[in-house]
Amino acid sequence: MERLQVSLSGKKEKISALLTDWQEFYRSFFGLKVNLLELKVPESKNGFDRLIVVAQGMTPQRLYNECNKFFCCWKWTHKNLDEIIWSKRTAKDGAYAVWFQDVVEADENLKNLSADELKEKGIPGITLEERFLMGLKYFEETEKHLDVENWTLCSGSRYSNGLVPRVYWSQGFRKLLVVGWCRSDYSLPRLRSRQAVL
Secondary structure, eight states: OOOHHHHOOOOOHHHHHHHHHHHHHHHHHHHOOOOOOOOOOOOTTTTTOOEEEEEETEEEEEEHHHHHHHOEEEEEESSSHHEEESSSOOOOSSSSEEEEEOOEEEEGGGGTHHHHHHHHHTOBBBBBBHHHHHHHHHHHHSSSOOSSSSEOOOEEEEEEEEEEEEEEOOOSSSSSEEEEEEEEEOTTEEOOOOOBOO
16 A cells, blocks of 8 residues: 555556646747646556646647747648647646657658548547647757657548648758648658557
């Protein structure tokens, strides 16, 4: 019984430290003073160690604009992303937290799986908002970028026309974050979602 209490206490302290770190992130990047210490954090699974906290008011276009302050970005549409993106999870009514694998490249075990197949298998995928935040947080910590070899399929989001957002870091002549799209039934080895633990 004593060991269990110590384990739970350590886990609680780790979560508290992560939430404090996210509070500082939002203060530093967005000038926001948010209290996240009482936020309900889902139980993590083995191998899912990257906590993403989406503060209230974080929208696709706002996050895209924030990324663009720190590195070049390009999106396939001239439209405001807030008007054409629908996500399964949003912070419209309050902050939330979700776990992912702490990896640079999107989940290798999800390669060759389309958004439609992921839905059939009941695998919740990352949203566009969560991918923007993951990229910003990783850049803050390392000054490097995610998805330099593969593309993250944001299977938790859809454009209004049913297409699925995909995000990657272009290593070409012009280095930039690219926000593109693909059909929901499209799959290939380089296109991989990131499984969410909710």
